[in-house]
Amino acid sequence: MSSKRLTLREAVVEAIDLEMALDPTVVMLGQDIGAFGGPLQSTEGLWERYGDSRIIETPVAEQGVVALGIGMSLNGLRPIIDLMFADFLPLVANELLQLSANLNYMSNGKAKAPFVLRTRGGDGPYRAHPQNMEALLSNVPGLCVVTPGSPAAAKGLMVAAMRSDNPVVYIEPIFLYQGPREEVRSEQYAIELGKAAVPRVGNDVTLVCYGRTVRLMQLAAAKLEEQGIDCEIVDLQTVTPFDRATVIKSAQKTRRLVVAHDAWMNCGIGAEIVATVVSEVDLIARPIRLAGPDVPTAYATALRDNSRPTVDNVVNAVTTMLDRK
């Protein structure tokens, strides 16, 4: 079985490339996705291969473009809408939350919208457009929100998103975008939506994460192992609706819980995870949430770099919880 060492960005592009070759109904809409190669090279090589009729460039009109894509998905196509950055998600909240999320249920299954809205979110080396908006989209039923934490997950999740018969918002973490490479199988494969992965099995504490914090938890778990602490990592992959069964099963085993995400703390995904776990599991320690502070995301490096959970934050949280300090 052949594989290649890809970045997360390259893995997403490969998934789209192979799917467009397999399925002629997959088209892409977005700004600067043609000769420019997409924001942060997110569509590199696709326009050269598939041309103007399938890689469709749009004006700067996010609301109109997202709705256009939703309509296209109702009439036999599977559009991928490239929304340049997650900062623009509030701009298209109307179309996502009040149109696409309602279609299937409100029409009693008669109008399904199989589109993917892909965007890039969170801080990273690129430094512009650093916000995380996944929680904003998670309060409304009917949307599936996905964030990959590794190149291999990125490919499989994008394939599943493109094959889903319902709307998927796929947020690509900018921090990992051009980051660590990983072996990614060359064949096309899907990772089921709504299922978490357990990239590390352990007994002492459950570390729940998604996107950039998956890598964070892995680095922290390696350090904690040196202290004899055995961490289990649960990568949500699908942020909403999240895999309750896998999270609860892990927490039942370890009876300790740490959740980390880059997005703001208040009403964040972490709150939902903690609330779910404490209502089902008798934890032996108070759960800990690590998240961005509830202030607007500043530009100053000194402010911003101290607003993300770090490896040390996770290590401290776990050692405090286990009273190993």
Add this chain to the structure above:
Amino acid sequence: MYEGMLVSRMLDTKCFNDFAEWYPAFGEEAVTIGAFGSLIEGDFAVPHYRGSMGVFWLRGMSLEQIIGGLLFKTNSVSLGRLSGLHGGDFTKKIMPSVTNVLGPNISSGTGLAMAEKLKGGKGVTVIGFGDGTAALGTLHETLNMAKIYNLPVVYVCQDNQYSISSRSNEFHSWDSLATWAAGYNVPSSRVDGNNILAVRAAVDAGIERARNGGGPTFIDALTFRMGGHLSTDKALYQADDEKLIWENKDPIKNLENHMLNELGISDTEASVFRADVQSRVLDAWAKVMSSESVTLESK
């Protein structure tokens, strides 16, 4: 056409009398029925909510299905989840209105046309909306895209001159919204929205243009909302003399005059027909009343 207008008027009358909250299309039937009367199989209808039920009927939904939506019955196309005004049957290529806001159906309706063009299909999409909705940014983004992608779509503004109590000429930069569309280089015109023949002729020209690859058309069909925004609105902000002028332009009476003068159909014949439509509406209503209502368990 006549039957469609009567179905719309009679459903509205029944709803207006029965429901505290109802949004009638009294006086606007020439626009709704005229705009969607020429669509053929394979075309998409994206109606505005006010007067939508006449369009649903025109596109092949039964009175029972439509009334089932009004009364939240499980035999409606949405299983009783959508209100009667919003419950277009998508399997009949009628866009349902699943949002609680206006605007997204204009732009997503245009997406139906975009897909049709990309697939090489012949279907045309007609999209209706009110003059109030026309001020939303999404219409303007969409008109620009419909032109640059040369899409097979006809926009019909059901210009009843009111957004709740706001008079459209006080809140729009031009007297006719057709001028806005012209600014996006979209062929546009204003027509007499109380004359169904005029509406239909303009829409037919747009449909022909769309079907022949000529791109989008915008029609501002000027009409008047005969009464309040909803049943409980007494519309004290409407001037009596102006209401009287528009009452005399009632689109159904207009068509009846045409039927009498051009086709020799007498008022007696027309009234027999009217009574027949009314009894069909009331019979269907009575039948639907006794059918199963939606619950959280309905599947």
